[in-house]
Amino acid sequence: MGILEKLKRRSATESGIRDFCIQTIRFKKFLENARSLLDCFEDGREKFFGEYIFDRHYVVSVIDRVVEQLGMMVYDASVLAPESGEALFAAYDKHKLAAENLIASNGLDMNNRHSNSAAAISDRDDPEYRLLSDALRWFNGKGASDAPADQPTVMDFMKQVFFAVMAALDGPDNAAKQAVIENRGTFAAGKDLYVIDLWKDAHALPKTNRAVSDVRSVPFRHLLMDTGGEKGDAGQHSLKACAWVAAISDDQLSLSTLNPASRFRLETLASGYESSDFIFVFADRSVNLDVLLPEGFHVENSESGRFAWNLDVSAKIIGDSLMVIGRNLFG
């Protein structure tokens, strides 16, 4: 290979690594918007079941916040998975319309639509409570009544958006991820693990293989703490044969498989600020999350896989959880 060819190839790899870093950072932003949406759900739920005094303005403001955050999430998704953008925006428009209809209904027709469950809400017959109950059912199907939601929920749509993003990030066509494999400098020798420093490697690629023991990322160190600092045999589960990529910064870790047949992704922020720290995990159906995760995670199931998250957690809980996950994955 001539010098020109080598330079061209190196330039493509550098650009691919940069794209990979940008994707990872953007995905974190995407998760933050998803988290804000979950916070909206939780706020509404707390006010509904916590005997709060609220008025219509409050309910409308929660619905508006959900629409706004959902729009930001869809925008992030359209950047990460451009081929899905049009379909996602079309579905988002339907949810915007559902929100407008909800606000226009003013909680006045709930008894007609859910007459079987009227007894369940007999002590919550104010229009404001009915409107909030309807909003909660639209959010995630969990209002005052147990009647199934008669339209797709925001949570259903969030899952759809997640899958579109996951398919783009972890699919075989992601050129940015391929660039990681092509650059041997990010490889942690003998451990089937590529380590990308999100803020350094985008500027200059490492020239020699990375030593895991030199990585300063707090969550990464916790992940491998109980595995002797090295990635060993991955046990009996479906991730046994996988190679991995870990994108890291001092307080962030984004871990995913390089094998599209077994998709697993872990995202965590361990900054020490409980209100922003989290662990998020997605695994396809080939992976048994019940075995991999410690207790305390909220888990959502879907046809294509499972999502699990733990929000507002202390540094200790994050550290302990990562050690358990690391042991189960690599121990």
Add this chain to the structure above:
Amino acid sequence: MKKTLEVLLLDDEPIVGRRLKPALDKIGCHVEVFENPKQAVARINEKEFDIVVTDIRMEEMDGIQVLEHVQAKWPRTKVILITGYAKMDLARDAMGKGVFDFIAKPFRPDDLRQIILNAAAALGFAPNGLNVTEKTGGKTSVKS
């Protein structure tokens, strides 16, 4: 004779009066509820209330105007404002006009009860004049 704490509650959202009246009745207040600010002001002209609780944002007359009216007519009356939004300009305005306290929606009935008890104490009501327990740790708490 034990004096009852007279409270006027004004909010154009019916849910507020419906939910709060029983909560305040429970601690021994006598509560009159209004949704129309003009009717409330007419009642204030007739009767000296110990405490007026009013929403800030209303269609015909806002809470600041109600506050000004109460203070001109009955300077001893304590006024508590309910805010639906973080309206700092309105809040600053009200602070300058001598409002007793604010409470922001959404809130729990207990949150308002505590402010009512503080206002009652400022008016010289003994804690046992209301249906409350003795002061503990500098705070008066509501009987369960």
